Amino acid sequence: MPKPTLFVFLTTVLVLSSCGGAEKVERAYEAATKAAEKAATSQEKVAVWQAFLARYPNSKRTVEVARTVVEYLAEELDRPEEADRFLVALLPRISNSERRRDVAFQRLPLLARRQRGEELRQLADELSLGRALTFAEAVTIADAARRAGVWEVALQHYRQALPFATAKAYRAEQAGAPLSEDRLERAVRRRQAKVFTGLGWAEQNLGHTDRALRWFAQARSCDLLRFLGNTDSELGLLEGKTLLAAGKIDRALAVLAPEALFGDDPEALQVLRQAYVAKYGTEEGFEAFLARERERLARPAPDFTLPDYAGKEHTFSALSAGRVTLLAFWFPT
Known part of the structure; x- marks a missing residue:
């Protein structure tokens, strides 16, 4: 019933x-x-x-x-x-x-999650027939193939996404929508970082480390780095893993530290620990290393002035006066 x-x-x-x-x-x-x-x-x-x-x-x-x-x-x-x-x-x-x-x-992430690589490959071929893929479609296939470990398919479709990672292509997609130059630049750079990083990781998993590092270098040149130096994408983690696998330990430590300390992915801390052990032969001293790196990477916040609801302006340095200050931002209701 x-x-x-x-x-x-x-x-x-x-x-x-x-x-x-x-x-x-x-x-x-x-x-x-x-x-x-x-x-x-x-x-x-x-x-x-x-x-x-x-x-x-x-x-x-x-x-x-x-x-x-x-x-x-x-x-x-x-x-x-x-x-x-x-x-x-x-x-x-x-x-x-x-x-x-x-x-x-919608089947693609389900097949990837279940590691059904051959079915995913067949579906990707079917979806590529009839008309050209859009940026979102090409990246969806590439991301699913990457998760399933079907690296040739991932590489193929990240490449298909490349022509869309330009200002001209993005403008064409957003035809009729208001689009400032700043928004355009940030959107294009995010696309470029996404695609270049995907290409790099696919090449690394196909055994082409030199090609991978070249793609990662391109991704880093356009990634919207955050205030403390960690990347705005998966770039830092994947580049760090590639450097570690290639035996470039010092570079791996430098790339992974801001990701582990200030990024969103807990895996970065695990990989940074592995790089530390690869360099020093032990985990001893790792916490002290993290503390030193945090101090090294820390940046003083620039001063700024913002109005309150009444329109009165407040300067941050005048409020903080050397003490710890909590800032809370919210949308007015």
């Missing part, structure tokens, strides 16, 4: 059977949204959205709802194989080719 929330949704769908096509879909979507909000468990939410797709497999809501089901199954319920089976069953029922393509792209 259907769960109460699912039963209410299915009843609503039957009531809507007299509505026109697009209107019927939208009202069913609204009913499903309400039913999913009331559902007590992730499994019940999955059932609601699967029932919606069973009734309306080819609407403007298909891609969005399929993604919702996959997120619940693969992430919250940790059942990526079931999520992939769900997509495989749904795809033949989607008559619109672009929707079908968008849903097929």
